Amino acid sequence: MSEGPAPPLTIDVGAIASDAVARARPDLVTRPTGRAVRAAIEVLLAGIARSPSVSLLDFTHVRILDFSCADEVVAKLLVRYMRRDRPREAFFLFRAVGDIHRHAVEEVLGRHRLAAVCDLGEGYELLGSATEEERIAWRALEHRGRIGRSELAAEFGEHGVPVIRGLADRRVAWCGRRGGACALSALAHSP
Numbered sequence: 001m002s003e004g005p006a007p008p009l010t011i012d013v014g015a016i017a018s019d020a021v022a023r024a025r026p027d028l029v030t031r032p033t034g035r036a037v038r039a040a041i042e043v044l045l046a047g048i049a050r051s052p053s054v055s056l057l058d059f060t061h062v063r064i065l066d067f068s069c070a071d072e073v074v075a076k077l078l079v080r081y082m083r084r085d086r087p088r089e090a091f092f093l094f095r096a097v098g099d100i101h102r103h104a105v106e107e108v109l110g111r112h113r114l115a116a117v118c119d120l121g122e123g124y125e126l127l128g129s130a131t132e133e134e135r136i137a138w139r140a141l142e143h144r145g146r147i148g149r150s151e152l153a154a155e156f157g158e159h160g161v162p163v164i165r166g167l168a169d170r171r172v173a174w175c176g177r178r179g180g181a182c183a184l185s186a187l188a189h190s191p
Helices: 013-021 031-046 067-082 099-112 132-144 149-169 184-188
Strands: 006-012 053-058 090-095 115-119 124-128 173-175 181-183
Touching: 006 013, 006 031, 013 031, 013 053, 031 053, 031 067, 053 184, 067 090, 067 099, 090 184, 099 115, 099 124, 115 184, 124 132, 132 149, 132 181, 149 173, 149 181, 173 184, 181 184
Parallel strands: 006 053, 053 090, 090 115
Antiparallel strands: 115 124, 173 181
16 A cells, blocks of 8 residues: 555536536535535545545636635535544645635635645645744745655754644645655645
């Protein structure tokens, strides 16, 4: 068995929204719509054979994202998979979070004191609640992509290693059992 996560799963949130509410427009508005989309995403996650896994939730075809749907689809999904009793080891990246989505996503992340890795069109960024130390460590790991155990302390110092491990606990980085770390974007674009 490989130490790393399962191959990434891309989830088209717009297609799920259209299917979940039986309408042609993939608008994520109203809390019941958000709940239905999150439930459909969790069904897809349950079908992944190996844990841990990295999923790219793609918002490319989502025209509108209101606060209640962002709360259901982004925040509640992250909260569920951060808990100790989570159904599986899962990590999430949010792709194509455009200007029309960003405000709602940042608002719900801040409200729940969460962070998320989001592709805003020009690369991945860490959105939401994070300390400056966490942001610096996340950017360094994102720049490197992957870092081995022997390099981790040299790159991040003795105080940086716990920060990287904390980022993994917050589900915005991945740390392997052998001590190495990976940016989620590096895992998402692995063959």
